[in-house]
Amino acid sequence: DQQVKQNSPSLSVQEGRISILNCDYTNSMFDYFLWYKKYPAEGPTFLISISSIKDKNEDGRFTVFLNKSAKHLSLHIVPSQPGDSAVYFCAAQLKYNFNKFYFGSGTKLNVKP
Amino acid sequence: DVKVTQSSRYLVKRTGEKVFLECVQDMDHENMFWYRQDPGLGLRLIYFSYDVKMKEKGDIPEGYSVSREKKERFSLILESASTNQTSMYLCASSPGGGFNEKLFFGSGTQLSVL
Numbered sequence A: 001d002q003q004v005k006q007n008s009p010s011l012s013v014q015e016g017r018i019s020i021l022n023c024d025y026t027n028s029m030f031d032y033f034l035w036y037k038k039y040p041a042e043g044p045t046f047l048i049s050i051s052s053i054k055d056k057n058e059d060g061r062f063t064v065f066l067n068k069s070a071k072h073l074s075l076h077i078v079p080s081q082p083g084d085s086a087v088y089f090c091a092a093q094l095k096y097n098f099n100k101f102y103f104g105s106g107t108k109l110n111v112k113p
Numbered sequence B: 001d002v003k004v005t006q007s008s009r010y011l012v013k014r015t016g017e018k019v020f021l022e023c024v025q026d027m028d029h030e031n032m033f034w035y036r037q038d039p040g041l042g043l044r045l046i047y048f049s050y051d052v053k054m055k056e057k058g059d060i061p062e063g064y065s066v067s068r069e070k071k072e073r074f075s076l077i078l079e080s081a082s083t084n085q086t087s088m089y090l091c092a093s094s095p096g097g098g099f100n101e102k103l104f105f106g107s108g109t110q111l112s113v114l
Helices: none
Strands: A010-014 A019-025 A030-038 A045-051 A056-059 A062-067 A072-077 A086-094 A097-103 A107-112 B004-006 B010-013 B019-025 B031-038 B042-051 B054-057 B064-070 B073-078 B087-094 B109-113
Touching: A010 A019, A019 A030, A019 A086, A019 A107, A030 A062, A030 A097, A045 A056, A045 A062, A045 A072, A072 A086, A086 B042, A097 B042, B004 B087, B010 B019, B019 B031, B019 B087, B019 B109, B031 B064, B031 B073, B042 B064, B042 B073, B054 B064, B073 B087
Parallel strands: A010 A107, B010 B109
Antiparallel strands: A019 A072, A030 A045, A030 A086, A056 A062, A062 A072, A086 A097, A086 A107, B004 B019, B019 B073, B031 B042, B031 B087, B042 B054, B064 B073, B087 B109
16 A cells, blocks of 8 residues: 555656646655656656655755645646656655655656757 | 665576675665665565664565675575566665655666566
């Protein structure tokens, strides 16, 4: 039973437009959320994170929004670039178990030139 | 930058073989992890280790074992490989001891069991 879900397996966006990737979770004990980006034949790399005490965190073109009441987070990429084409995983960490990360199934983003 | 190195990028093994996947990290991290990635299932934790010789089962430990004899090295062992263990295997590490840490991943090993 997946506690972190990414319901869109793929997303296609035109270069320069906004990409919005969504993630839902079921466990209210998740306290820290992360987004990872993965290119083919490479390991995931950390992109951005957010603590549950915040509802927004921004880093350049990337912004993560957290809606705790809806148990939903989203990653916004503005403007999208062809180099952003990759698989994006969201992950969550439990409040009392720092060593365990729960990952979603990923969303493959394709940014068209 | 943290470097997590997995010894093989691609491996092809036969059913029943014993398989070793090796992982080394160079940043003195306490925690090390083995995940497998399958389409539609995301990353699932097999085992993790929070100290030398210490390990804990993850969500899918069946058919796997691990070894951590030195802090920098974490090995995943498939005692008798089966076709359903064909997957991408990812090693990761984290500093340990705290909240709000992030995982650093290796490049992965694509294992095919025939």
